[in-house]
Amino acid sequence: MIICSIKEIGKSYGGNIIFDNLSLEINEKECIGLVGRNGSGKTTLLKIIAGIETQDTGQVHWKKGLKTGYLAQVPDYPRDMTVEDVLKTAFQSLLDTQLKMTQLETEMGKEKEQVKLEKLINLYGELQDYFIQHGGYEIDSSIDRVVNGLNIASLLPQLFNQLSGGERTKVGLALILLKNPDLLLLDEPTNHLDLQAVEWLGSFIREYSGTVILISHDRYFLDEVVNKIVDLEDGELQVYHADFTGYAKEKEERLLIEFQAYQEQQKKIRKMKEAIKRLKEWANRANPPNEGLHKRARNMERALERMVKLDKPLLNRKKIEVDFDGLERSGKDVVTFKEVAKSYDSRVLFEQVNMHVQYGEKVAIIGENGTGKSTLIKMMLEYVFPDKGEIKLGSNLNIGYLSQHVYSNSLKHTVIEEFRNEVHVSEGEARHILARFLFYGHSVFRKVNQLSGGERMRLRLAQLMCKDINLLILDEPTNHLDIDSVEVIEEALEGFHGTIIAVSHDRYFLNRLFNRIYWLEDQTVHCFEGNYEWAKQKMVELRQLKESPSKTTSHKDVNTLEIKAEKDKLLILEQEIEQIEYSISEIHKKMRKETELQSLQALQYEVNRLELRRNVIYEELEKAEGE
Numbered sequence: 286m287i288i289c290s291i292k293e294i295g296k297s298y299g300g301n302i303i304f305d306n307l308s309l310e311i312n313e314k315e316c317i318g319l320v321g322r323n324g325s326g327k328t329t330l331l332k333i334i335a336g337i338e339t340q341d342t343g344q345v346h347w348k349k350g351l352k353t354g355y356l357a358q359v360p361d362y363p364r365d366m367t368v369e370d371v372l373k374t375a376f377q378s379l380l381d382t383q384l385k386m387t388q389l390e391t392e393m394g395k396e397k398e399q400v401k402l403e404k405l406i407n408l409y410g411e412l413q414d415y416f417i418q419h420g421g422y423e424i425d426s427s428i429d430r431v432v433n434g435l436n437i438a439s440l441l442p443q444l445f446n447q448l449s450g451g452e453r454t455k456v457g458l459a460l461i462l463l464k465n466p467d468l469l470l471l472d473e474p475t476n477h478l479d480l481q482a483v484e485w486l487g488s489f490i491r492e493y494s495g496t497v498i499l500i501s502h503d504r505y506f507l508d509e510v511v512n513k514i515v516d517l518e519d520g521e522l523q524v525y526h527a528d529f530t531g532y533a534k535e536k537e538e539r540l541l542i543e544f545q546a547y548q549e550q551q552k553k554i555r556k557m558k559e560a561i562k563r564l565k566e567w568a569n570r571a572n573p574p575n576e577g578l579h580k581r582a583r584n585m586e587r588a589l590e591r592m593v594k595l596d597k598p599l600l601n602r603k604k605i606e607v608d609f610d611g612l613e614r615s616g617k618d619v620v621t622f623k624e625v626a627k628s629y630d631s632r633v634l635f636e637q638v639n640m641h642v643q644y645g646e647k648v649a650i651i652g653e654n655g656t657g658k659s660t661l662i663k664m665m666l667e668y669v670f671p672d673k674g675e676i677k678l679g680s681n682l683n684i685g686y687l688s689q690h691v692y693s694n695s696l697k698h699t700v701i702e703e704f705r706n707e708v709h710v711s712e713g714e715a716r717h718i719l720a721r722f723l724f725y726g727h728s729v730f731r732k733v734n735q736l737s738g739g740e741r742m743r744l745r746l747a748q749l750m751c752k753d754i755n756l757l758i759l760d761e762p763t764n765h766l767d768i769d770s771v772e773v774i775e776e777a778l779e780g781f782h783g784t785i786i787a788v789s790h791d792r793y794f795l796n797r798l799f800n801r802i803y804w805l806e807d808q809t810v811h812c813f814e815g816n817y818e819w820a821k822q823k824m825v826e827l828r829q830l831k832e833s834p835s836k837t838t839s840h841k842d843v844n845t846l847e848i849k850a851e852k853d854k855l856l857i858l859e860q861e862i863e864q865i866e867y868s869i870s871e872i873h874k875k876m877r878k879e880t881e882l883q884s885l886q887a888l889q890y891e892v893n894r895l896e897l898r899r900n901v902i903y904e905e906l907e908k909a910e911g912e
Contacts, residue, residue: 294343304520321517354466369441375463434485451477471499479654505792543598616680625674647785652805685754701729722747738765755783
């Protein structure tokens with residue numbers, strides 16, 4: 286059943302057309318992923334569906350009585366309201382009913398007249414039926430389920446108005462989930478969430494009884510929860526009945542088919558124009574001119590005018606160009622932690638932390654929010670120092686740091702000023718480099734405080750690319766970026782020959798790039814040789830081992846799984862080589878069929894990148910076999 290119908294809607298801001306003539310049908314129990322580049326109008330469309338904004342043209346129809354839930358901006362609440370009070374507003378009608386029931390109980394205890402007492406009892410019964418039917422006795426358990434899943438239980442007693450922006454957003458998300466609307470609309474719901482909370486949210490949405498539309502750049506999350514992708518590109522909507530991976534594959538196939546159809550039509554148009562030209566030449570050679578040939582030429586011209594011209598599909602859209610070339614090698618040992626501990630006041634963040642990162646390795650640090658991931662990063666940068674233990678940084682290190690909180694101290698600078706503060710080049714050269722990161726024309730004179738989170742990340746990447754960096758330290762590098770930009774960064778990082786240490790909750794990013802995971806939990810770090818999926822599996826086993834009542838868990842027992850993970854490193858590397866070999870083989874098949882030079886060059890570039898990665902893995906295999 287259709288619960289929302291969008292018919293030929295359009296929206297503009299200040300003369301700038303965001304989209305026009307969009308149509309979409311939203312059905313019951315669908316889980317839709319709304320994707321598209323930053324600035325394509327996804328959030329605007331979501332707000333129109335929510336009824337928060339109105340379209341300029343067209344119509345939107347909702348099913349009668351439809352309840353929608355959208356987290357636009359968390360409102361302010363009275364100063365004395367705690368987080369628990371705020372979350373209970375999701376059940377306001379039930380709480381009002383409960384209050385009436387309490388008042389009726391008092392009245393029934395005082396009433397002596399039988400007829401009035403029976404009326405009160407009947408009214409109480411009706412209210413109680415409503416209260417039970419709508420889950421009134423499960424309010425506390427519902428709140429517990431959501432706050433524990435989102436890992437915000439510790440916030441319940443705190444005053445809402447004293448929370449940080451990120452904490453407010455998480456509480457707002459919890460509030461929307463507790464309201465249980467028929468149509469749940471989520472805009473980047475995984476931002477500010479740690480990995481455990483993201484996985485819980487995924488399972489919550491999969492079991493959700495209503496309809497869900499979400500905007501997300503988290504490809505792993507989209508693959509987990511959605512069964513339909515709506516792609517908003519160049520002001521047009523395309524619908525794909527697939528998860529994100531299926532959508533990406535189908536979109537590529539569609540584009541190739543459309544491009545082939547466009548080429549065929551262009552060939553036909555050229556032939557028709559040549560035929561028209563020849564007919565006119567032949568007609569004019571005759572004396573007098575041959576009217577019959579002129580008539581055939583005019584008929585062909587009219588047919589050409591009536592032909593519905595296909596737009597040329599853009600196979601290679603403008604993307605940021607990231608290339609970390611020309612690095613100077615650092616020493617073999619890059620970062621070493623020995624028995625490191627850190628506390629703030631009476632709170633222990635972590636203790637007995639041991640890490641060893643060598644040149645060329647790509648390692649990730651993950652864990653719940655507040656466990657100390659960013660503190661470990663700051664220790665590597667020597668912004669923070671340990672209470673106990675020793676930290677050694679390698680020789681000849683040139684560190685590039687990309688933080689999710691970039692440019693907090695330079696918001697009044699223009700883009701080009703901020704770029705040239707760190708990269709000493711002429712204005713012309715600076716503009717040329719910034720154009721590779723999609724800062725064109727007058728956009729280089731925008732203030733940094735006017736940039737979105739994704740634009741600030743692009744500016745920082747432009748600065749880092751121009752430096753001779755051999756150690757990249759990344760703190761949530763994929764935050765605020767659209768999927769196209771994230772994929773470009775991933776490709777650049779795959780080809781980076783230096784060392785990468787990253788904090789991230791982007792599981793797709795973690796699985797693609799990193800083959801060692803440092804997992805922060807219970808005030809210590811666990812090391813796993815493998816990608817995120819492997820580390821997650823081993824952490825589950827590790828927790829079960831710790832929680833097992835039948836064993837007395839020793840330090841040796843806890844480390845058993847980590848040792849096993851190291852032994853399985855060989856298997857992981859061999860499987861990755863097999864996958865690369867298969868990918869290279871498939872690309873060679875495509876190359877044999879391809880005729881366009883630009884496409885052939887792109888395919889060859891991909892082969893070169895995969896072969897480079899394969900060589901790195903062979904080196905890792907030799908190293909692992911020698912240990």
